[in-house]
Amino acid sequence: MALSLNNLKPAPGSTHKKKRVGRGPGSGLGKTAGRGHKGQKSRSGYSSRAGFEGGQMPLQxxxxxRGFTNKFKKQWIEISLAKIDANFNAGDEITPEILHERGLIKKAKHDLVILGNGDVTKSLKVSAHRFTKTAKEKIEKAGGSISEIAKAVAADA
Structure with missing residues (x-):
């Protein structure tokens, strides 16, 4: 039999009948409809607040x-040389925007740091906000070049 829109049906056992609650004693879920007896939770329109523990002092x-969160903390996007080497050809120029386009890093809103994990086998032109010492050495040893991107500092008024 050919497959067409008029004879499509789900695989056996993949669908279930909808549970019909509150439809009399014969259904097995009549009377209280699985909500127990009385109380706030049995009423329609009930919705609990997140973290509410019935009047008991909530866990939070x-x-x-303890402590605090520094909202001025410097955040870095890290990428290893091994990842860069595997995804680029010799002579390619690498910038945070290109890394983002290729899906190697998330949106380039934080500064990029190149880590020295792995080896570089080809010469690459890498631009980033920061390089580790070993990353610099490995890129230059492979015949590549590095350029540090200076982050623009807002002038105080």
Missing amino acids: RRLPK
Whole structure:
């Protein structure tokens, strides 16, 4: 039999009948419809607040506050030389934008640092905000060049 729109059906066992609740004692889920007896949770329109523990002091309030988060923390996107070497050809120019286009790093909103993990087998022109010492040595040893991108500093008014 040829496959066409009029004879499509799901694989056996992949679909189930919808559970019909509150349809009398014969259904097995009549009367309270699986909600137990009385109480706030049995009513229609009930919705619980996240972290609500029935009036008991919630866990997020029982635990002490510790430390703080520095919102000015410097964040880096890290990529290894092994990844760069595997995804680029000799003589290619590598910038954060190109790495993002190829899907090797997420959006280039943080500064990029090149790590010295792995080996470089071809000469590459790499531009990044920072390089580790071993990454610099390996790129230059393979005949490549590096250029550090200077991040523009906003002038204080």
